[in-house]
Amino acid sequence: MHEVDMTKALVLSLKEWWVASGQPKVERVHLVVGAFTGVEPVSLAFAFETQKCGTFLEAAALVIRETPFIAYCQPCRQEYQPAIGTCYGCPTCGSPLEEIRSGRELKIDHVEYSQPGVAHA
Ligand SMILES: [Zn+2]
Known part of the structure; x- marks a missing residue:
């Protein structure tokens, strides 16, 4: 249940960023998860998969980097x-x-996205 609540908070902050950024297509969400947070990356990934359906994150992949x-x-x-x-x-x-x-981090490292209609130079 821990990871489900974490993911809800994560999706909320991503959504704020997404709206403020002009609603780009989110491709990958990179997370940093410390070994001392008690968060299981597998559970977190699973919670993300179940919660992203039907949202702006549907096409996004979650990439988790664990810190010791x-x-x-x-x-x-x-x-x-x-x-x-x-x-x-x-x-x-x-x-x-x-x-x-180190080991207590749980944060969004960075997000990979593409802006529809904007040409990449
Ligand atoms: Zn010592």
């Missing part, structure tokens, strides 16, 4: 990939997770 979960350890001054078994702490010194550098 990366944290930063202050004492070690280094980035690391937190693991569940270590409570997301630093694998070198054991410091608890404090700073997340």
Whole structure:
């Protein structure tokens, strides 16, 4: 259900952009989904497929780029990939997770589209 709500919000913001941009033909929607968002790309793609039917996004494909979960350890001054078994702490010194550098993104990266009636130079 998480992904369904996400997709609804996504479609809404895409529609605002689409109307403001003169209703171009949307070809591909590129998304960035962080590994720490709890969003399953497969579920997200499925929700998108079911919700786009009959809308301005019907012909659009969804392209999902996953970003890894990366944290930063202050004492070690280094980035690391937190693991569940270590409570997301630093694998070198054991410091608890404090700073997340990547993995919480869930956003539209960019949209590929063509303007009907406008010649591409
Ligand atoms: Zn450390």
